[in-house]
Amino acid sequence: MNAASQIGVIGAGAWGTALAQMLAADGTPVLLWALEDGLAGAINRTHRNELFLPSATLSPAIRATAELADLAACEVLLAVTPAQHLGSVLARLPQAPRDLVLCSKGIEAGTGRLMNHVASAACPASSIAVLSGPTFAHEVAAGLPTAVTLACGGGEEQWQRLAPQIARPAFRPYYSDDLTGAEVGGSVKNVLAIACGVVEGLKLGQNARAALISRGYAEMLRFGEALGARRDTLSGLCGLGDLVLTCSSTSSRNFSLGKALGEGQAAEALMRDRRTVAEGAFTAPVLQQLAAAQGVDMPIVDAVCAMLAGASAAHVVQDMLTRPLKAENQAEGAPR
Numbered sequence: 001m002n003a004a005s006q007i008g009v010i011g012a013g014a015w016g017t018a019l020a021q022m023l024a025a026d027g028t029p030v031l032l033w034a035l036e037d038g039l040a041g042a043i044n045r046t047h048r049n050e051l052f053l054p055s056a057t058l059s060p061a062i063r064a065t066a067e068l069a070d071l072a073a074c075e076v077l078l079a080v081t082p083a084q085h086l087g088s089v090l091a092r093l094p095q096a097p098r099d100l101v102l103c104s105k106g107i108e109a110g111t112g113r114l115m116n117h118v119a120s121a122a123c124p125a126s127s128i129a130v131l132s133g134p135t136f137a138h139e140v141a142a143g144l145p146t147a148v149t150l151a152c153g154g155g156e157e158q159w160q161r162l163a164p165q166i167a168r169p170a171f172r173p174y175y176s177d178d179l180t181g182a183e184v185g186g187s188v189k190n191v192l193a194i195a196c197g198v199v200e201g202l203k204l205g206q207n208a209r210a211a212l213i214s215r216g217y218a219e220m221l222r223f224g225e226a227l228g229a230r231r232d233t234l235s236g237l238c239g240l241g242d243l244v245l246t247c248s249s250t251s252s253r254n255f256s257l258g259k260a261l262g263e264g265q266a267a268e269a270l271m272r273d274r275r276t277v278a279e280g281a282f283t284a285p286v287l288q289q290l291a292a293a294q295g296v297d298m299p300i301v302d303a304v305c306a307m308l309a310g311a312s313a314a315h316v317v318q319d320m321l322t323r324p325l326k327a328e329n330q331a332e333g334a335p336r
């Protein structure tokens with residue numbers, strides 16, 4: 001591969017580093033931009049990212065840089081910053097890439113924009129795609145089998161360009177053209193994973209967790225369809241698939257945050273001085289506002305917002321359990 005078609009990765013957190021490793025494991029050159037002082041140099045010297053992905057030994061085909069300007073050589077860029085920083089980082093790019101693949105999961109606070117809207121505004125000349133699915137970074141970096149949704153705003157033409165560059169024997173993208181569905185799935189599941197962690201922290205049992213996944217998925221469907229997402233996208237890897245993964249393991253930062261809330265730790269203390277990102281905590285309030293604006297009932301999202309604002313997890317759960325009974329396929333109100 002020549003320098004002009006090199007793949008670049010924006011963000012050397014756990015997920016950006018794991019994606020770089022997955023792509024570079026076969027010797028494909030990958031340029032990885034790191035924000036933190038000294039991190040790019042340390043990755044180049046040691047082939048490790050002790051700050052964000054200490055479990056992995058990285059391929060020498062990864063070259064890290066601290067200069068966004070170096071990414072000008074890349075026709076394909078994977079954007080892997082936290083959702084709240086995507087717009088500001090893309091605005092500093094030296095030039096828009098031909099293909100911009102969004103790998104962050106979240107909704108922008110303040111504007112309520114999905115990441116593809118943030119990216120289109122910052123890089124109007126780029127063709128936007130969304131890569132999302134059940135993907136714990138340490139497993140992808142270790143080469144374990146993983147499947148994702150690759151939703152291409154540029155349709156099948158963009159897929160034909162991107163799929164061969166991103167697919168590997170143990171990393172299998174599936175085509176979609178539903179950017180909204182791919183992004184709603186990844187954003188909403190992070191909030192629901194906090195709720196599932198609370199269930200674990202309060203020791204409410206496996207039945208309660210399964211109920212929460214199922215009722216949470218109903219909330220994801222209602223919200224996604226209100227925004228124009230397709231039901232079949234939300235039932236796929238980037239929706240239900242990722243919801244099941246993230247709601248089942250303390251490998252999830254969102255689930256772990258919820259577990260600590262359920263064990264009685266204060267939200268404010270848990271969010272203070274975090275180095276790693278639990279996106280659900282930033283998405284929950286803006287998701288709640290968007291759902292209210294759409295007239296979509298999301299009681300689990302409301303409960304997560306209340307706990308993040310300081311309400312006691314035990315009290316919030318008690319309130320949820322005493323809500324009026326209703327039909328399973330009904331959004332709100334009494335049984336018909």
Ligand SMILES: NC(=O)c1ccc[n+]([C@@H]2O[C@H](COP(=O)([O-])OP(=O)(O)OC[C@H]3O[C@@H](n4cnc5c(N)ncnc54)[C@H](O)[C@@H]3O)[C@@H](O)[C@H]2O)c1
Nearest residue numbers: 012013014015016035052081083085104105136137276277
């Ligand atoms: N970790 C995973 O397993 C995983 C998997 C799929 C998707 N994601 C998504 O990828 C995105 C990045 O998560 P991560 O796990 O790589 O992060 P991380 O928690 O490992 O690291 C934090 C990241 O935030 C970056 N950051 C901090 N302040 C910043 C700023 N002001 N501007 C730009 N960047 C800043 C750091 O440089 C670092 O890359 C998130 O949206 C997350 O939901 C993560």
Ligand SMILES: O=P(O)(O)OC[C@H](O)CO
Nearest residue numbers: 133134135136252253254
């Ligand atoms: O650790 P989390 O909760 O950010 O989840 C990581 C990935 O999104 C799982 O697909």
